[in-house]
Amino acid sequence: MDAREQDGEDSAGESLSELLRAWRRRPLLRGRVPAAQQRRAQGLSQQEVARLSGVSERWYRSLELGKPANFSADFLDGLASALQLSPVERHVLYLKAAGRPPAEPEGDTEGVMDEQLQHFLDSQAPNPAYASDIAWNIVGTNAPLADWFPWAPHRANLMRWSLLRPEARHQLVDWRNDWARPYLGQIRYVRARHPQNAGLRELERDLLAGSREVRELWALGEVHDHSDGVVRRLRLPFHGGNEVSVSVVAMVPMRFRALRVVVLMQMPRGHVVRNGEREG
Known part of the structure; x- marks a missing residue:
């Protein structure tokens, strides 16, 4: 012994x-x-x-x-x-x-990108891919992502566009249940982990001030950790307004733990989705 x-x-x-x-x-x-x-x-x-x-x-x-x-x-x-x-x-x-990890550093929400991570995003083509920082500011995209979402490469904020822009409610199919509620739940989860983060506080304030429906959904108190593995539907001008399904692959780079990397894997034509889940 x-x-x-x-x-x-x-x-x-x-x-x-x-x-x-x-x-x-x-x-x-x-x-x-x-x-x-x-x-x-x-x-x-x-x-x-x-x-x-x-x-x-x-x-x-x-x-x-x-x-x-x-x-x-x-x-x-x-x-x-x-x-x-x-x-x-x-x-x-x-x-x-x-018996617990150290508190995560608070700092600003400015993201970090480098040539290697950009190459990873580019290599995901023809699937759209992007990187966002802790407050969902988009800090890197590949060409397909820019084709699908022309607003994204200009350091836009994913949550502000998805939850406040009128066109998002049409382009994100079943906006309320498949997009808005999970997104708000993710914001609540990250806010709880980073309560002093100024960028996240500002994001929450802007979203709640900008939409009555967002305030109503926020009041549900839902919490979500990520969107990895879910299947969602889009109706974008790039596709002529036709509906497409994507499987979301989300990950965190080990070198840049404040970033999220998301790849939208387009599903085969004719794929059926109900309640955000794939049917084979």
């Missing part, structure tokens, strides 16, 4: 104690302590980590020993800084010490 099994940690993987000891013993941390005070070949002592974190040695030791406590975000962030943890390591620290 190894130490982790004795400590009852085997079922949960590595213990926080093991990770903290490994992190503070890394040679790269030697530079955090003046050369005159360096007495070991590598890493930091518990006392040094505590000092760099702004807490007592006793407080830090209790964490490394695995003793339960109400560790604050300020303490965990200070510890992550002292140990020079990467963003992923900081995430694990929170999960192990507090």
